[in-house]
Amino acid sequence: MINYALELGQTAKPEALLFYILAPLAVAAAIGMLVVKKAVHSAILLAWVMVTLAIFYIAQDAAFLGIVQIVVYTGAVMMLFLFILMLVGVDSSESLTETIKGLRWIAITASIGFGGLLISLLGRASLGRTTAGLADANSNGNVEGLAQLIFSDYVWPFEVISALLITAAVGAMVLAHHERTVKRVSQREQSQARFRSGSLAAAAGLPGPGVFALHNAVDVPALLPDGSPAPSSISATLKARGDMLDSTQYQLDNNDNAAEDK
Amino acid sequence: MNSANYLYLSALLFTIGAVGVVIRRNAIVVFMCVELMLNAANLSFVTFSRINGNLDGQVVAFFTMVVAACEVVVGLAIIVTIYRSRRSASVDDANLLKR
Numbered sequence: 001m002i003n004y005a006l007e008l009g010q011t012a013k014p015e016a017l018l019f020y021i022l023a024p025l026a027v028a029a030a031i032g033m034l035v036v037k038k039a040v041h042s043a044i045l046l047a048w049v050m051v052t053l054a055i056f057y058i059a060q061d062a063a064f065l066g067i068v069q070i071v072v073y074t075g076a077v078m079m080l081f082l083f084i085l086m087l088v089g090v091d092s093s094e095s096l097t098e099t100i101k102g103l104r105w106i107a108i109t110a111s112i113g114f115g116g117l118l119i120s121l122l123g124r125a126s127l128g129r130t131t132a133g134l135a136d137a138n139s140n141g142n143v144e145g146l147a148q149l150i151f152s153d154y155v156w157p158f159e160v161i162s163a164l165l166i167t168a169a170v171g172a173m174v175l176a177h178h179e180r181t182v183k184r185v186s187q188r189e190q191s192q193a194r195f196r197s198g199s200l201a202a203a204a205g206l207p208g209p210g211v212f213a214l215h216n217a218v219d220v221p222a223l224l225p226d227g228s229p230a231p232s233s234i235s236a237t238l239k240a241r242g243d244m245l246d247s248t249q250y251q252l253d254n255n256d257n258a259a260e261d262k
Numbered sequence: 263m264n265s266a267n268y269l270y271l272s273a274l275l276f277t278i279g280a281v282g283v284v285i286r287r288n289a290i291v292v293f294m295c296v297e298l299m300l301n302a303a304n305l306s307f308v309t310f311s312r313i314n315g316n317l318d319g320q321v322v323a324f325f326t327m328v329v330a331a332c333e334v335v336v337g338l339a340i341i342v343t344i345y346r347s348r349r350s351a352s353v354d355d356a357n358l359l360k361r
Contacts, residue, residue, distance in 0.1 A: 019267055023271045026271065026275065027271070027278070030278040030279070030298060031278055033294065034278065034295075039288050039291050042291050043294060046297065046298060049298060049301070050301060056271075056305060056308075057308050060265075060268065060308055060312050061312060064320070065320055065324060065327075068324065072331060073301070073327070073330075076331065077330070077334050080335070081290065081334075084290060084341065087342060087345075088341070088351045089351075099354050103285065104285050107284040108281060108285075111277050111280060114280065115277035118273040118276070119270055119274070122269045122270060122273060123270075131312060132313060132314055133312065133315060136315060137315060137316050138317075142317075146321060149318065153318075165328065165331075167332075168335050171339070172335045172336055172338075175340060175343050176342065176343070178346075
């Protein structure tokens with residue numbers, strides 16, 4: 001696949017085909033990123049733009065960067081984004097009311113001006129220039145060429161980058177650190193509170209679901225010694241969902257009668 | 263094909279990212295648009311590397327990726343911290359200094 005893409009990059013015509021198919025798709029996905037309502041959809045569209053860019057890198061003789069783009073961006077960064085989206089709430093949909101009146105139209109007009117300026121500038125700057133190509137620079141292989149540069153000319157920036165990475169990791173840890181406002185209740189204190197609450201029944205702990213009932217499934221309340229069901233033995237989640245079964249139908253004496261009738 | 267086409271694409275993507283930063287209100291989407299702008303800049307680095315015939319542009323693009331990864335880690339940590347205290351990921355709600 002990569003070799004095929006590299007071959008595409010070296011011949012002009014297939015690369016043009018690749019470009020004219022993928023570039024409109026990338027631009028469409030990028031515009032879609034702005035107009036879709038849900039942040040998750042934006043993330044998926046951005047992942048697509050990043051994959052497209054990786055293909056362009058590979059097509060432009062930057063095989064190493066293409067792979068790094070997929071591994072770092074679509075692999076790590078986008079997963080981090082999706083992870084945070086799940087944490088913050090997937091369906092926290094954004095209000096589309098403008099806080100500053102007319103901001104959207106001002107932004108779009110200004111961006112058309114900015115983009116037009118950038119593109120016309122590029123058109124003037126690179127007109128008439130021939131592409132040197134990377135055949136010479138990549139003669140020992142793209143990864144080897146990059147390694148040579150990084151560990152000779154760019155070794156100082158490389159060291160600084162490592163310091164930056166450590167700083168970022170420490171910074172994220174500091175930001176994620178959560179200071180407790182109230183003291184954590186220890187197991188010993190919980191136990192003492194149970195015994196001092198007055199009733200010894202509270203000290204014994206709650207019955208598990210299904211105890212003494214015919215079925216020991218999680219949605220069947222336990223039967224107390226007097227035969228009455230104990231709803232407190234069922235998880236609050238199941239209770240809230242209405243999935244709790246009525247355990248009186250599973251009472252032992254009812255079933256014994258049924259067996260005798262048979 | 264003229265390599266400048268990649269530069270035009272890069273300029274377009276950068277502009278779209280800039281629009282997104284201004285008009286979207288969800289902090290995470292704003293952040294994704296910043297990532298789009300960084301990616302667009304990377305594409306022009308790679309293209310210029312090819313136009314000039316040396317690998318320096320690719321090295322710079324590589325460094326940009328590392329810086330972007332750092333930025334994502336710290337930025338998302340800030341968003342989560344704001345969300346934890348204000349229960350909202352909207353950039354309009356982070357106006358503690360105003361009132």
